Amino acid sequence: MTSEEGFKVTSLKGKVTLITGASSGIGAGASVMFAKLGALLALNGRDLENLTKVAKQCTDLGAAEPLLVPGDLTNEDTVKNTVEQTIAHFGRLDVLINSAGILAMGSIETGDLAQYDKVMNVNVRSVYHLTQLCVPHLIKTKGSIVNVSSVNGQRSFPGVLAYCMSKSAIDQFTRCIALELASKQVRVNSVCPGVIITDVHRRAGLDEDQYAQFLEKCKQTHALGRPGEVEEVAHAIAFLASDASTFITGVNLPVDGGRHAMCPR
C-alpha cells in the first residue's frame, strides 16, 4: 500500500472545492487545509481583504491560485454568481463546504424578529439556496458536502436561541439531503464544533474581558478541558469531504472536545 492509499484524505488533490466563510475562522482554516491537500479552491467571504490574505496563505503553500467569489450570501444574486463563476472557471464542482455563519446573543425575552431573521437568513436560508444550486454539479461528480453546524444544534443553551435553532435546522438539512442524494452517490455530513477560537464570539458582542472569561469557562464545559482550534475542525471537514469517509453520510459529527456529552452550563 502506498502512503497515498493509506491516507485517503489525499483524494482531495485536484478536487474543485467551494468554501464559504473562507475569509475568517473555520472556513479560512479549512481553505488552508484543503490547499495543503492540493484541492482547487473557490473561496467566498464578504471581506475581500481577508479573503485575499487567506488566498495568499494558500498560494504560499504551493497551491494553485484560488478563485475569489466574494459577496454577501443573503443576496440571492451573489449566491447564483458564486456558483456560476466557480463552474465557469473550473468546469465542475466536487466539494461544497458551507462554513459562513453568524452568532447572536438573544433569548425568547431579549431577541427580536429582526435578529431571528438575520440569523436564519445567513445560517440557514443562504445555505439552503447555495446548496440547491450546487447539487446538480455535485451529482455529476459524485461529490460531497460538509456543513459547519455546532454543538448548539444538538444541545440546548440559554441566551442564543435563534443560533441554536439555526444549527438544529442545519443538522436536519444535512440528514435529509443525505438521504435525498445518497442514490446519486453524493455524501452530505456536518461537523458540530464546540467552542473554537475564532472571531465569532467577539463579533456577537463579547468584549475582550468577557471573551477571556468565556474561554476560561471552556476548561469546565468541554470534557477535554479546553476550547478547540480551527485546525482541529478543518481536519474533520477534510476527512468528511474526502474518500477517507466514503461510507459515511448523514452524520452530524461532534468536534467539540466532549462538549455534547456534558451538562449545559
Ligand SMILES: NC(=O)c1ccc[n+]([C@@H]2O[C@H](COP(=O)([O-])OP(=O)(O)OC[C@H]3O[C@@H](n4cnc5c(N)ncnc54)[C@H](OP(=O)(O)O)[C@@H]3O)[C@@H](O)[C@H]2O)c1
Ligand atoms: N467558533 C466557534 O466556536 C464555532 C462553534 C461552532 C460552530 N461554529 C460555526 O462555524 C462557522 C464559522 O464560524 P467562525 O467561528 O469561523 O466565525 P468567523 O471567524 O466569524 O467567520 C464567519 C465567516 O462567515 C462569513 N459570513 C458571515 N455572514 C456572511 C454573509 N452574510 N455572507 C457571506 N459570508 C458571511 C464571514 O465573512 P466576512 O468575515 O468576510 O464577513 C466569515 O468568513 C459558523 O457557521 C459558525 O456558526 C463556530
